[in-house]
Amino acid sequence: MMICEAKEVVSGLADILFPAQCQTCGAVLIGDGGDIFCSNCLSTVRFTTAPQCTSCGRPFEATQGADHLCEECILSRPPFSVARSLGVYEGALLDVIHLFKYHGKISVGEALGRMMAQAPYDSLAIGDYSLIIPVPLHPKRLRERGFNQSLILARQVSKQFSIPLEFLVLRRTLHTEAQVTLSGRRRRANVKGAFEVTDPSGTQGHKILLIDDVYTTGSTAAECSKVLMKSGAKEVAVLTLARA
Numbered sequence: 752m753m754i755c756e757a758k759e760v761v762s763g764l765a766d767i768l769f770p771a772q773c774q775t776c777g778a779v780l781i782g783d784g785g786d787i788f789c790s791n792c793l794s795t796v797r798f799t800t801a802p803q804c805t806s807c808g809r810p811f812e813a814t815q816g817a818d819h820l821c822e823e824c825i826l827s828r829p830p831f832s833v834a835r836s837l838g839v840y841e842g843a844l845l846d847v848i849h850l851f852k853y854h855g856k857i858s859v860g861e862a863l864g865r866m867m868a869q870a871p872y873d874s875l876a877i878g879d880y881s882l883i884i885p886v887p888l889h890p891k892r893l894r895e896r897g898f899n900q901s902l903i904l905a906r907q908v909s910k911q912f913s914i915p916l917e918f919l920v921l922r923r924t925l926h927t928e929a930q931v932t933l934s935g936r937r938r939r940a941n942v943k944g945a946f947e948v949t950d951p952s953g954t955q956g957h958k959i960l961l962i963d964d965v966y967t968t969g970s971t972a973a974e975c976s977k978v979l980m981k982s983g984a985k986e987v988a989v990l991t992l993a994r995a
């Protein structure tokens with residue numbers, strides 16, 4: 752009890768001395784707008800809403816109507832059951848993802864991970880999954896960046912839902928070009944054969960929630976899912992922060 756109170760006093764003091772600021776515009780946060788955004792900036796975040804593709808989560812132009820399969824998923828069903836994102840990769844959400852990923856603001860990443868865990872998703876209930884796996888980085892990229900952004904997000908989701916986190920079983924064996932610079936077809940070719948499961952007993956029979964930061968063409972998510980399904984996973988669903 753005493754320790755709890757002391758902790759509260761210290762964190763209260765820290766709030767006065769170093770008030771939390773909006774990570775986008777710098778406004779002081781006075782208990783609104785969540786952990787990282789002021790209410791103004793939060794209002795620019797476009798959270799993904801229906802109607803969207805029941806499988807890959809592609810948002811449709813229409814603002815009303817039921818979810819259905821998109822053309823691409825009708826032609827070829829992805830190896831994951833469902834892919835969902837917190838929001839659209841633009842505006843304030845894009846800014847904070849850059850702060851986290853390219854400027855090493857880990858605390859921003861942790862706050863984004865908590866947002867990701869708390870948001871509701873159509874056709875995806877995080878609590879239904881038995882294992883959380885972040886999309887791995889190749890060791891070379893990990894050395895360059897110093898952290899795996901997907902692992903930081905995954906850790907928050909794992910913590911909030913008490914779902915085990917496994918970040919060694921899926922490995923990136925090929926150092927590929929950054930997906931950002933490539934077109935759709937080249938992205939798929941770029942990640943083909945880039946991942947492997949080190950120990951299938953770690954994935955067998957699991958309902959896996961795969962976590963990544965940004966979903967662009969879905970080729971990374973699809974390639975990881977394919978490898979995990981081949982290694983005996985019962986299901987793989989994909990959760991990302993933002994959809995490009």
Ligand SMILES: [Zn+2]
Nearest residue numbers: 773776789792
């Ligand atoms: Zn702001």
Ligand SMILES: [Zn+2]
Nearest residue numbers: 804807821824
């Ligand atoms: Zn689709």
